Amino acid sequence: xxxxxxxxxxxxxxxxxxxxxxxxxxxxxxxxxxxxxxxxxxxxxxxxxxxxxxxxxxxxxxxxxxxxxxxxxxxxxxxxxxxxxxxxxxxxxxxxxxxxxxxxxxxxxxxxxxxxxxxxxxxxxxxxxxxxxxxxxxxxxxxxxxxxxxxxxxxxxxxxxxxxxxxxxxxxxxxxxxxxxxxxxxxxxxxxxxxxxxxxxxxxxxxxxxxxxxxxxxxxxxxxxxxxxxxxxxxxxxxxxxxxxxxxxxxxxxxxxxxxxxxxxxxxxxxxxxxxxxxxxxxxxxxxxxxxxxxxxxxxxxxxxxxxxxxxxxxxxxxxxxxxxxxxxxxxxxxxxxxxxxxxxxxxxxxxxxxxxxxxxxxxxxxxxxxxxxxxxxxxxxxxxxxxxxxxxxxxxxxxxxxxxxxxxxxxxxxxxxxxxxxxxxxxxxxxxxxxxxxxxxxxxxxxxxxxxxxxxxxx
Numbered sequence: 001x002x003x004x005x006x007x008x009x010x011x012x013x014x015x016x017x018x019x020x021x022x023x024x025x026x027x028x029x030x031x032x033x034x035x036x037x038x039x040x041x042x043x044x045x046x047x048x049x050x051x052x053x054x055x056x057x058x059x060x061x062x063x064x065x066x067x068x069x070x071x072x073x074x075x076x077x078x079x080x081x082x083x084x085x086x087x088x089x090x091x092x093x094x095x096x097x098x099x100x101x102x103x104x105x106x107x108x109x110x111x112x113x114x115x116x117x118x119x120x121x122x123x124x125x126x127x128x129x130x131x132x133x134x135x136x137x138x139x140x141x142x143x144x145x146x147x148x149x150x151x152x153x154x155x156x157x158x159x160x161x162x163x164x165x166x167x168x169x170x171x172x173x174x175x176x177x178x179x180x181x182x183x184x185x186x187x188x189x190x191x192x193x194x195x196x197x198x199x200x201x202x203x204x205x206x207x208x209x210x211x212x213x214x215x216x217x218x219x220x221x222x223x224x225x226x227x228x229x230x231x232x233x234x235x236x237x238x239x240x241x242x243x244x245x246x247x248x249x250x251x252x253x254x255x256x257x258x259x260x261x262x263x264x265x266x267x268x269x270x271x272x273x274x275x276x277x278x279x280x281x282x283x284x285x286x287x288x289x290x291x292x293x294x295x296x297x298x299x300x301x302x303x304x305x306x307x308x309x310x311x312x313x314x315x316x317x318x319x320x321x322x323x324x325x326x327x328x329x330x331x332x333x334x335x336x337x338x339x340x341x342x343x344x345x346x347x348x349x350x351x352x353x354x355x356x357x358x359x360x361x362x363x364x365x366x367x368x369x370x371x372x373x374x375x376x377x378x379x380x381x382x383x384x385x386x387x388x389x390x391x392x393x394x395x396x397x398x399x400x401x402x403x404x405x406x407x408x409x410x411x412x413x414x415x416x417x418x419x420x421x422x423x424x425x426x427x428x429x430x431x432x433x434x435x436x437x438x439x440x441x442x443x444x445x446x447x448x449x450x451x452x453x454x455x456x457x458x459x460x
Contacts, residue, residue: 025050064099109279130167218335251319270296
């Protein structure tokens with residue numbers, strides 16, 4: 001099926017082709033006609049399936065047929081994060097400008113005044129995060145939701161995960177009952193089904209890509225590595241293969257900052273992206289990453305939600321996600337639009353349980369690859385005499401070397417604070433084994449030190 005067969009006007013078809021799309025994706029084939037026919041939508045779809053255009057194109061088509069209300073929005077799209085809001089806004093604007101419709105995006109973390117100024121000039125389609133939308137609706141007369149004809153929830157499951165249940169309820173009270181509603185979610189949890197029952201009227205239920213599916217264009221691989229060796233392995237992978245654009249996922253904000261700093265220390269341009277960064281920083285950093293000015297982007301799951309980076313070649317799970325579904329979302333940042341991508345996971349022994357959950361979800365084993373000298377199942381380089389906790393290294397190491405290391409470790413344990421050293425009766429603490437009590441010894445001292453420092457203790 002072609003875009004021409006979906007019932008869209010020539011201006012929108014031209015805009016689609018300008019983006020480089022030749023034919024609609026499976027979800028677009030089903031969603032676009034359903035919206036044009038006046039139905040509510042309940043769709044299960046992953047990112048990267050073309051779902052944004054699936055609702056953007058028919059909404060723009062329908063709004064272009066009617067009369068504008070000059071100032072107040074007729075369509076509202078809610079997203080869980082700022083990055084996703086900006087991405088959705090860019091897609092809609094590309095179509096809206098072709099038919100003289102206005103679209104704007106509002107989100108928190110930035111000065112609200114420029115957003116208010118844009119709303120005063122009038123808007124047809126509003127893309128928003130829930131918190132900022134309620135702020136504008138509560139304290140400004142510039143946002144009235146009483147004229148909303150279309151209400152879209154994009155990535156509704158993530159919205160609920162982030163605790164926006166109360167905000168969603170408040171927004172539903174502000175929009176008209178007589179409206180068209182579309183709900184898109186990657187998973188069908190009980191919360192999602194309850195929300196759908198509350199909002200939707202005899203919806204068209206569409207499920208094109210189940211949440212356990214990974215695109216065939218993504219090459220997956222696992223490296224089993226000690227937790228303490230992850231950074232060095234990542235640096236080795238980047239430099240050895242000359243990776244030019246890599247999205248790296250960490251579990252925490254602190255971990256993202258620390259890893260980005262370490263990469264910068266070895267002359268690899270990197271930046272961290274997470275919720276503690278200002279919106280202006282996040283927007284600028286993301287653009288620099290897309291332009292190739294930043295080589296490595298280290299991000300947490302929340303910050304990376306909805307990122308759409310054309311032709312991204314590599315994704316790395318520096319920390320394995322504790323939720324298996326998040327693995328599918330993470331690696332879905334690469335391998336988009338049929339372009340091959342590589343997803344690498346660095347798995348420590350503590351994270352093997354997470355790897356097992358992912359493989360159970362995908363119903364497949366992810367290939368394990370060794371990297372000589374870095375992964376725990378690889379041969380140890382000859383210059384490494386003994387690597388702790390490496391069975392191969394301990395097997396190869398000289399017996400004498402292992403005894404030295406063992407004695408040193410035992411010595412460290414015995415010298416812990418608070419440990420009392422017992423001396424034999426009649427002996428003085430600090431005396432050498434061959435030294436009799438009261439016997440003078442020859443003092444040794446370094447040049448530049450007082451001779452008093454080198455004077456032995458005991459009787460004069």
